[in-house]
Amino acid sequence: MSLDPKFFAREPVIVARDLIGVTLLLDGVGGIIVETEAYDPLDPASHSFGGKTARNASMFGPPGCAYVYRSYGIHWCMNFVAHKSRIGGGVLIRALEPTHGIAIMEARRGCERPKLLCSGPGRLGQALAITRALDGLNLNAPPFALSKRQKRFPVVVGPRIGLSRGVETPWRFGLKGSEFHSRGFPAT
DNA sequence: GGTATGATTGACT
């Protein structure tokens, strides 16, 4: 079951929270989203802050598409474009609980410990073989597959990771009690 | 044209 097309046509913060518990597959490989971060164009930490550029063009495109960027020259990280009126916003997918194609992810990661397969944006990118070729693609069409969750999952909130600005904005969301977060969340 | 920087990870002291 795919997501409603309007799912991503909302505030990034709302979408980030609602993505927790959704299953993400890329060519049949992936798992349950257990950690996300929201990036709003008014947020100085966001790539879309300051307007549209060559890198972040996808963030200003249609909601429900992918925005892929190179992090620290080493890793590929994936966002889901989410905003109203193409103002530039997105949700960083930080961690998955591996459920599909685990053997494939282990081979790509060179690691057999499930907790290290997708726990972090860079690891997730490597496990799913994310590349810039996916930038701008519709998440509701192959090779992507998003499965709507069947119930509401308990969500925890915390500060975002690795930022030099905007750290005070608590826009990181996680599936409560998950063993697959990239970092722990503050005790609730 | 040149330089600074980063939504990270993994290895090492």
Add this chain to the structure above:
DNA sequence: GTCAATCATACCA
């Protein structure tokens, strides 16, 4: 705990 890897992009000249 500290630090290097590595490069596309952004920004300045």
